[in-house]
Amino acid sequence: MSSNPLVQFVPYSSAVEAAFWHTLSTRKIDLYKLDDTSHDILGYYSTGHTITSQHATEANISMPARLCLGTGAFDDVNAASFSRLPPFSYPSIGTIKNTNTIEDFKVLDKNALFKEITEQIWQDINSGKAVKNPYLLTRFLLITFADLKKYKYHYWFGFPALVTETSWNVAKNGEIKVISDLWESKDIERFRENYDLFRQKQSCANAGFFLVKRSNDNEIMIGGLSEFDTFFEGCDSDEKIVGFADPSSLPTNPGWPLRNLLVLLQRRWNVYKIKILCYREIPGKKDISQTCILSVEIPNTAKISDECPKGVGWEKNSQGKLGPRSADLAPLMDPTRLADTSVDLNLKLMRWRIVPNLQLEKIRETKCLLLGAGTLGCYVARCLLGWGVRHITFVDNARVSFSNPVRQPLFFFEDSLEGGKLKAQTAAENLKKVYPGSITEGHNISIPMPGHPITSESQTRSDVEKITQLVDSHDVIFLLMDSRESRWLPTLLGASMRKLVINTALGFDTYVVMRHGVKDLDSASKLTGASSSKMPEVKQLGCYFCNDIVAPTDSLKDRTLDQQCTVTRPGLSAIASAYAVELMVSVLHHEKGPVAPADTINDPGSTDISTSTPLGIIPHQIRGFLTNFNNLLIVGQAYDKCTACSDKILEEYKSNGFEFLKRVFDSPTYLEELTGLAKLHQESEAAGDFVWDEEDNEL
Amino acid sequence: MTNTLTQTYLKQYPFLTRQEFEIAAKSFLEQSKKSVREDGGDLWVWNEHEKLKGFGYLSRKSIIQKLKSESLNENFTFITTDDENFEQVEEELEDPSTLNIASETTEYLTVDYHIIYSTSYKVPVLYFNTYHKDGTPLTNDEIYSCLIEPSRLEDIKTAGFHGGISQQDHPTLLIPFYYLHPCETATLMKSIVDKPQSTILNSNNNNLLNGEIPIEGYIRSWLSLVGNVVGLKVGIGYFL
Numbered sequence: 001m002s003s004n005p006l007v008q009f010v011p012y013s014s015a016v017e018a019a020f021w022h023t024l025s026t027r028k029i030d031l032y033k034l035d036d037t038s039h040d041i042l043g044y045y046s047t048g049h050t051i052t053s054q055h056a057t058e059a060n061i062s063m064p065a066r067l068c069l070g071t072g073a074f075d076d077v078n079a080a081s082f083s084r085l086p087p088f089s090y091p092s093i094g095t096i097k098n099t100n101t102i103e104d105f106k107v108l109d110k111n112a113l114f115k116e117i118t119e120q121i122w123q124d125i126n127s128g129k130a131v132k133n134p135y136l137l138t139r140f141l142l143i144t145f146a147d148l149k150k151y152k153y154h155y156w157f158g159f160p161a162l163v164t165e166t167s168w169n170v171a172k173n174g175e176i177k178v179i180s181d182l183w184e185s186k187d188i189e190r191f192r193e194n195y196d197l198f199r200q201k202q203s204c205a206n207a208g209f210f211l212v213k214r215s216n217d218n219e220i221m222i223g224g225l226s227e228f229d230t231f232f233e234g235c236d237s238d239e240k241i242v243g244f245a246d247p248s249s250l251p252t253n254p255g256w257p258l259r260n261l262l263v264l265l266q267r268r269w270n271v272y273k274i275k276i277l278c279y280r281e282i283p284g285k286k287d288i289s290q291t292c293i294l295s296v297e298i299p300n301t302a303k304i305s306d307e308c309p310k311g312v313g314w315e316k317n318s319q320g321k322l323g324p325r326s327a328d329l330a331p332l333m334d335p336t337r338l339a340d341t342s343v344d345l346n347l348k349l350m351r352w353r354i355v356p357n358l359q360l361e362k363i364r365e366t367k368c369l370l371l372g373a374g375t376l377g378c379y380v381a382r383c384l385l386g387w388g389v390r391h392i393t394f395v396d397n398a399r400v401s402f403s404n405p406v407r408q409p410l411f412f413f414e415d416s417l418e419g420g421k422l423k424a425q426t427a428a429e430n431l432k433k434v435y436p437g438s439i440t441e442g443h444n445i446s447i448p449m450p451g452h453p454i455t456s457e458s459q460t461r462s463d464v465e466k467i468t469q470l471v472d473s474h475d476v477i478f479l480l481m482d483s484r485e486s487r488w489l490p491t492l493l494g495a496s497m498r499k500l501v502i503n504t505a506l507g508f509d510t511y512v513v514m515r516h517g518v519k520d521l522d523s524a525s526k527l528t529g530a531s532s533s534k535m536p537e538v539k540q541l542g543c544y545f546c547n548d549i550v551a552p553t554d555s556l557k558d559r560t561l562d563q564q565c566t567v568t569r570p571g572l573s574a575i576a577s578a579y580a581v582e583l584m585v586s587v588l589h590h591e592k593g594p595v596a597p598a599d600t601i602n603d604p605g606s607t608d609i610s611t612s613t614p615l616g617i618i619p620h621q622i623r624g625f626l627t628n629f630n631n632l633l634i635v636g637q638a639y640d641k642c643t644a645c646s647d648k649i650l651e652e653y654k655s656n657g658f659e660f661l662k663r664v665f666d667s668p669t670y671l672e673e674l675t676g677l678a679k680l681h682q683e684s685e686a687a688g689d690f691v692w693d694e695e696d697n698e699l
Numbered sequence: 700m701t702n703t704l705t706q707t708y709l710k711q712y713p714f715l716t717r718q719e720f721e722i723a724a725k726s727f728l729e730q731s732k733k734s735v736r737e738d739g740g741d742l743w744v745w746n747e748h749e750k751l752k753g754f755g756y757l758s759r760k761s762i763i764q765k766l767k768s769e770s771l772n773e774n775f776t777f778i779t780t781d782d783e784n785f786e787q788v789e790e791e792l793e794d795p796s797t798l799n800i801a802s803e804t805t806e807y808l809t810v811d812y813h814i815i816y817s818t819s820y821k822v823p824v825l826y827f828n829t830y831h832k833d834g835t836p837l838t839n840d841e842i843y844s845c846l847i848e849p850s851r852l853e854d855i856k857t858a859g860f861h862g863g864i865s866q867q868d869h870p871t872l873l874i875p876f877y878y879l880h881p882c883e884t885a886t887l888m889k890s891i892v893d894k895p896q897s898t899i900l901n902s903n904n905n906n907l908l909n910g911e912i913p914i915e916g917y918i919r920s921w922l923s924l925v926g927n928v929v930g931l932k933v934g935i936g937y938f939l
Contacts, residue, residue, distance in 0.1 A: 006795055008796060008798040009797060011797055011800065014832075014833075015809070015832045016833050017809070017830065018828070018834040019834075020834060063807065064832075066832075086742075086760065167795065253798050259796070284742050327835045328835055329835060329836070331836050331838060338875055341838075342865075342866050342867075344839060345865055345866050346865070348839075349863045349880075
């Protein structure tokens with residue numbers, strides 16, 4: 001007999017529904033609080049089977065022997081809660097021990113808890129409770145620690161199986177076989193029908209363990225475990241069949257519940273050899289063809305002492321080792337993560353439905369520096385969030401004033417109290433309230449300006465350093481300040497580091513939104529200007545200062561208050577900011593990025609629908625006029641005497657650095673001398689007879 | 700034939716009222732029970748709203764095989780992890796009667812499917828959530844790579860009649876669920892019915908002539924078109 005192989009049982013594989021973790025969390029918070037005593041929980045299992053893949057290309061798969069915990073796991077254990085279990089499943093009662101801290105979880109005397117459950121099963125076998133209610137044979141243990149802040153759940157299942165001194169073997173000629181190899185199909189069908197009736201009578205609770213025999217008139221009969229003594233009266237030992245709902249789906253091995261059932265049979269009725277029916281059905285399909293039958297035996301000398309046997313059955317983790325698992329439910333329960341998912345999905349819809357080539361990942365990774373956290377800065381930031389941009393940095397040196405919140409959508413009345421909070425930092429804080437996933441910070445820095453002489457050299461030096469470092473660490477620089485000359489330094493830095501610079505400026509009812517040109521280093525390509533054949537060739541697109549023939553100087557001096565504050569129609573800023581962001585997004589979609597040539601007019605009547613980006617054309621400058629509600633697209637060429645982006649200036653900055661900047665801040669006319677603008681002035685004055693208009697004079 | 704005896708037509712095909720939805724849903728439930736042999740359809744359940752009458756929905760749970768996708772990128776990580784550095788439990792000797800199963804051989808997913816009425820669109824909406832075996836949900840990317848059949852991926856992305864996948868709170872359970880956006884459902888349901896030029900325009904009973912689908916067949920027809928995108932099949936048994 002010893003040559004016969006051991007019966008090897010398929011252990012359970014735990015399956016926990018998200019709803020269970022939800023319920024555990026709420027109960028911990030509202031009900032248990034700091035009480036960490038054990039509680040009963042209700043699990044369930046179904047019979048094992050293979051499932052047909054829903055995808056035609058894949059083969060059928062065997063399901064693991066799952067012990068599941070679902071929504072109703074914390075309901076009181078009674079007939080009503082049993083009836084709420086999913087159809088075709090069998091109850092299993094567990095004990096949950098949820099610790100208060102991770103440390104408690106670690107040092108918990110796990111063996112003692114496991115032993116408690118093992119002893120309970122043993123007692124139920126001896127007292128006969130398990131005969132009346134055989135589902136008690138499947139008791140299990142669950143130890144958990146719920147990290148409610150991180151929505152992370154540490155857990156470990158134990159499924160105690162009693163281990164007797166002698167192990168069960170497969171009986172001679174009793175190898176496991178599918179039912180159709182042993183039974184005629186009409187018998188299988190009769191069995192299925194009778195078992196269904198039996199199950200209905202037992203209302204599932206105790207249908208997981210049962211007796212099967214053939215009556216004298218060859219009918220297949222089913223009985224409850226408690227009928228053992230009478231049911232098999234007159235049967236040959238070969239005709240006695242004990243069945244159980246088998247969670248295993250392997251054609252070669254029975255599942256875990258059989259272990260404690262065999263101990264029960266041996267202990268109570270001195271069974272040493274028995275035929276076992278492993279009931280396996282495909283739920284709802286009335287298909288039990290995967291049911292198996294085997295015979296098992298144990299030497300009849302084997303004794304079970306009165307001592308509780310030891311138990312085995314801790315679940316292994318996904319590495320196949322004995323240890324706890326953890327489940328991260330943050331994507332489902334952490335509001336921040338949910339916001340991430342939803343924003344992401346929303347944008348993806350746009351890509352899938354409208355613009356298949358939309359580069360959402362590129363937009364998302366783009367780091368944006370917003371110089372100015374006023375009306376423009378706030379609107380630009382909100383609009384960037386809409387596109388899924390995460391990295392948004394604000395620079396401003398002002399405080400929130402009482403007039404700000406109504407026009408600047410990242411500030412609230414409270415922010416303007418007690419002298420007002422710092423705008424840059426407050427904008428960043430509030431942006432995080434809009435979208436916690438944003439990576440944002442505010443810097444309180446004054447941007448040094450030409451014609452605004454330095455008062456503290458060390459301060460100016462550190463401001464310049466900070467701004468230089470910020471421009472360097474971002475991809476797109478938005479110029480959103482309220483004065484012209486404060487744009488000079490970032491324009492220079494942007495040109496020098498070849499960044500995409502988007503500039504927005506407002507009049508009362510006019511605005512300009514433009515991108516600064518970046519020189520194409522690819523000398524082979526001279527075609528960097530306007531792509532329209534109607535336009536003269538443009539070598540490099542201009543910057544904000546390219547059309548000036550004077551250097552920027554203190555525009556705030558000698559002005560009345562209403563001139564110093566930007567007085568604009570309130571809707572203008574939202575319009576211009578939106579254009580600025582959309583311009584950035586379009587440029588990001590061009591293969592040349594900031595170097596991309598300017599498109600001018602896209603004739604709506606034109607049949608030519610090809611545009612330079614999937615989103616359409618990319619202009620150089622958008623000039624808007626609210627009086628007529630229209631826009632003009634304008635292309636401006638880079639000016640070789642430009643005070644901000646010309647080669648002369650960039651070279652001077654490269655070789656003299658801060659010393660150069662310092663001279664400019666002290667005396668803006670230095671820029672005119674350097675670029676040759678001063679000479680130009682002299683020449684034109686000598687020529688005499690025309691007047692320079694100080695207004696912008698575009699192409 | 701369930702639909703020969705009691706055929707009711709919608710007042711405003713392809714739109715349903717909430718009452719019509721409930722009738723449609725319960726007819727679907729009947730069909731699913733009858734199709735048991737074919738599809739295991741018995742697993743659909745009608746759930747009443749805890750407080751509001753007439754706000755119920757259909758649900759079922761499915762276990763499906765996890766698709767192995769080559770397109771799965773590297774930054775894809777399994778959420779299911781083990782706890783490191785925990786003292787292990789002593790299980791003295793390896794128990795010879797325990798079958799040693801190669802760990803985590805079978806990859807399967809649990810999907811909760813819910814069919815819920817949309818007040819705004821006046822059509823049924825298919826909600827779903829997909830979980831790993833420990834209850835952790837699939838990420839957006841995992842849903843596309845593990846749940847949606849590759850041949851359907853383009854379809855869902857260009858959002859033909861499936862309308863694309865979005866996420867929002869389940870109207871009754873108030874937990875986040877994915878759903879197939881219903882914006883194209885009415886168009887879809889309209890497009891599948893024959894539209895012969897009806898001459899009896901003012902007749903009250905021209906629905907049949909228009910080939911409209913009766914209430915009783917609405918959900919199975921709709922679900923058979925949209926469900927298989929997310930692994931939910933409506934077998935022939937529902938139509939017998």
